[in-house]
Amino acid sequence: MLRRVLYIDLGNEDAWVEERQDLFDQWMGGTGVGIKLLMEECPEGVDPLSPKAPIIFCIGPLNGMFPVATKMVATFKSPLTGELGESYAGGRLPLAARFAGHEAIVIRGAAERPSYISINNSDVKIKDATSIWGVEAQTAGMILREHEPGIGRRSIIRIGPAGENLVRYAGVVVDTYRHLGRLGLGAVFGSKKLKAMVISGTEHVEIPDHKRYREVYNKLYQTTVQTDVMEKYHDIGTSVNINVLNWLKGLPTKNFQSSSFPEAENISGEILADKYLFRRLSCAGCPIGCIHIAQLKSAFSTHHEFEVRKVSYDYEPIYSLGSNLGVSSAEGLLQLIDACERLGLDVMSAGVVLAWATEAYERDMITPQETLGVPLQWNNVKSYMNALEYIVRPPNEFYAALAKGVDYASAKYGGADFAMALGGNEVSGYHTGPASIVGQIVGVRHSHLDNAGYSIDQKAAKKQLSPEQMVDEIINEDNSRGVFNSLVGCLFARGVYTSENIIDALGAVGIEKTKDDLDSLGKRIFDEKYRFKTREGFDLSKVRVPKRFYETVSTLGKVDPQTVDEMLRLYRKKRGWL
Numbered sequence: 001m002l003r004r005v006l007y008i009d010l011g012n013e014d015a016w017v018e019e020r021q022d023l024f025d026q027w028m029g030g031t032g033v034g035i036k037l038l039m040e041e042c043p044e045g046v047d048p049l050s051p052k053a054p055i056i057f058c059i060g061p062l063n064g065m066f067p068v069a070t071k072m073v074a075t076f077k078s079p080l081t082g083e084l085g086e087s088y089a090g091g092r093l094p095l096a097a098r099f100a101g102h103e104a105i106v107i108r109g110a111a112e113r114p115s116y117i118s119i120n121n122s123d124v125k126i127k128d129a130t131s132i133w134g135v136e137a138q139t140a141g142m143i144l145r146e147h148e149p150g151i152g153r154r155s156i157i158r159i160g161p162a163g164e165n166l167v168r169y170a171g172v173v174v175d176t177y178r179h180l181g182r183l184g185l186g187a188v189f190g191s192k193k194l195k196a197m198v199i200s201g202t203e204h205v206e207i208p209d210h211k212r213y214r215e216v217y218n219k220l221y222q223t224t225v226q227t228d229v230m231e232k233y234h235d236i237g238t239s240v241n242i243n244v245l246n247w248l249k250g251l252p253t254k255n256f257q258s259s260s261f262p263e264a265e266n267i268s269g270e271i272l273a274d275k276y277l278f279r280r281l282s283c284a285g286c287p288i289g290c291i292h293i294a295q296l297k298s299a300f301s302t303h304h305e306f307e308v309r310k311v312s313y314d315y316e317p318i319y320s321l322g323s324n325l326g327v328s329s330a331e332g333l334l335q336l337i338d339a340c341e342r343l344g345l346d347v348m349s350a351g352v353v354l355a356w357a358t359e360a361y362e363r364d365m366i367t368p369q370e371t372l373g374v375p376l377q378w379n380n381v382k383s384y385m386n387a388l389e390y391i392v393r394p395p396n397e398f399y400a401a402l403a404k405g406v407d408y409a410s411a412k413y414g415g416a417d418f419a420m421a422l423g424g425n426e427v428s429g430y431h432t433g434p435a436s437i438v439g440q441i442v443g444v445r446h447s448h449l450d451n452a453g454y455s456i457d458q459k460a461a462k463k464q465l466s467p468e469q470m471v472d473e474i475i476n477e478d479n480s481r482g483v484f485n486s487l488v489g490c491l492f493a494r495g496v497y498t499s500e501n502i503i504d505a506l507g508a509v510g511i512e513k514t515k516d517d518l519d520s521l522g523k524r525i526f527d528e529k530y531r532f533k534t535r536e537g538f539d540l541s542k543v544r545v546p547k548r549f550y551e552t553v554s555t556l557g558k559v560d561p562q563t564v565d566e567m568l569r570l571y572r573k574k575r576g577w578l
Contacts, residue, residue: 048082051108053191062506101122117194137160144156324429349426420546421546
């Protein structure tokens with residue numbers, strides 16, 4: 001299997017391929033290769049929106065080879081946090097890259113005019129996108145489908161107006177229902193005048209031992225579909241957590257003022273499945289079908305004429321644009337998700353920003369003059385729809401501040417105590433206890449998916465864990481997920497891909513590793529990411545924790561600030577940073 005990196009220079013409209021076997025031998029693929037290429041390509045201290053700031057895409061050795069190895073990672077410097085940016089998406093994207101024969105893609109420079117990249121095997125073109133600049137993300141995808149080859153083996157990723165206008169938490173829409181959503185990759189695309197990228201190909205992969213490969217594939221497939229390891233993801237999906245976390249008092253509500261929502265049932269996964277579910281989809285190469293699509297029917301005239309929109313949903317959008325904004329109807333929730341999809345916004349950051357703005361408005365810290373008469377009130381879906389449009393196309397300083405994230409807006413207008421971000425990234429939908437808070441602080445992306453601290457809290461609700469035990473689990477997850485994200489697998493399938501199964505799968509494609517090799521790789525990847533983070537100014541000792549985390553009851557009761565401080569001290573000590 002050739003390990004090839006495709007380099008694309010937008011400014012020079014040039015592309016070339018380099019074989020980097022040594023890079024993949026040492027760092028596997030995915031996030032491991034991604035962080036090394038970012039260290040190579042990104043100048044220290046560069047503005048994330050500068051032409052000198054690169055975008056790195058990577059797949060791993062299992063993509064397109066085994067079930068549920070369905071993700072691609074994008075690595076970049078985040079315009080939201082000013083340090084490491086990393087985002088994952090599935091859809092057809094990793095499979096298309098595999099078919100095209102590129103395990104990594106490095107994008108340099110900036111185009112002189114709106115452009116998109118077309119990759120078909122080794123044929124790489126930079127094409128004019130002037131006619132679709134300003135077009136909403138979903139519509140841009142429909143247009144490109146009519147003009148680009150590779151149907152069936154093609155992936156189309158694109159930004160909406162949010163990315164074009166450099167909203168710091170703009171995302172990239174992937175194949176209609178998936179996203180490279182977090183940390184502002186859409187704004188980096190926009191800064192490069194890069195509207196979209198289309199990838200397709202017809203190459204195949206050589207298998208060194210077909211018998212061994214079939215045996216391992218069948219074992220993984222059977223574990224995926226014939227056990228209960230992934231059953232919940234097919235049935236109701238992650239949105240099943242709405243009622244569960246509401247009952248556990250871990251569901252952030254009205255900007256974390258509460259940890260339970262009286263109307264949670266109205267926006268629960270069960271209600272959406274019973275009344276709105278239209279179909280389920282899978283990422284290419286996955287048999288589960290965890291992508292849940294709702295049908296949103298909207299009247300556009302008084303004569304019983306309707307538009308039907310198809311909206312994907314899961315737990316995080318329901319929290320951020322639902323309970324966190326006090327939105328109590330499924331229709332209102334789906335309208336807000338759909339608006340973010342069209343505009344190309346990260347739903348999680350958008351919801352947290354609007355929640356802060358609503359509370360600030362409620363406290364008279366923000367005036368109606370600043371909101372341009374938009375009454376930012378809990379459950380006011382119409383106002384939130386207007387606010388999202390203003391954030392993407394800011395008509396004044398207030399909305400321009402919201403477009404830069406909740407940390408920036410609260411620094412300008414006040415309310416930092418209830419500006420819910422950790423490490424500069426708007427927080428996820430869990431108020432479960434100290435492990436969730438610490439996990440997001442120390443995580444390489446400041447994401448709940450870095451180490452699943454929320455899950456550690458839920459374990460502690462069943463069997464008491466000491467702060468040290470929680471820290472040990474966080475460190476173990478930080479490291480092990482570096483390996484898994486180098487494969488690159490779907491995190492829903494971590495129960496399928498045990499260490500033993502990972503070793504077997506790698507061996508079946510000609511990569512022999514031991515458990516010690518994998519453990520060492522995970523730590524090296526984590527250390528390399530922190531090297532980039534600290535190089536770009538991140539200081540763990542200076543991370544701000546909003547006081548709101550300590551004021552609201554969590555799943556484990558009220559969180560003691562001293563517990564968080566002690567866990568952070570233990571974390572630094574165990575990492576050798578003290």
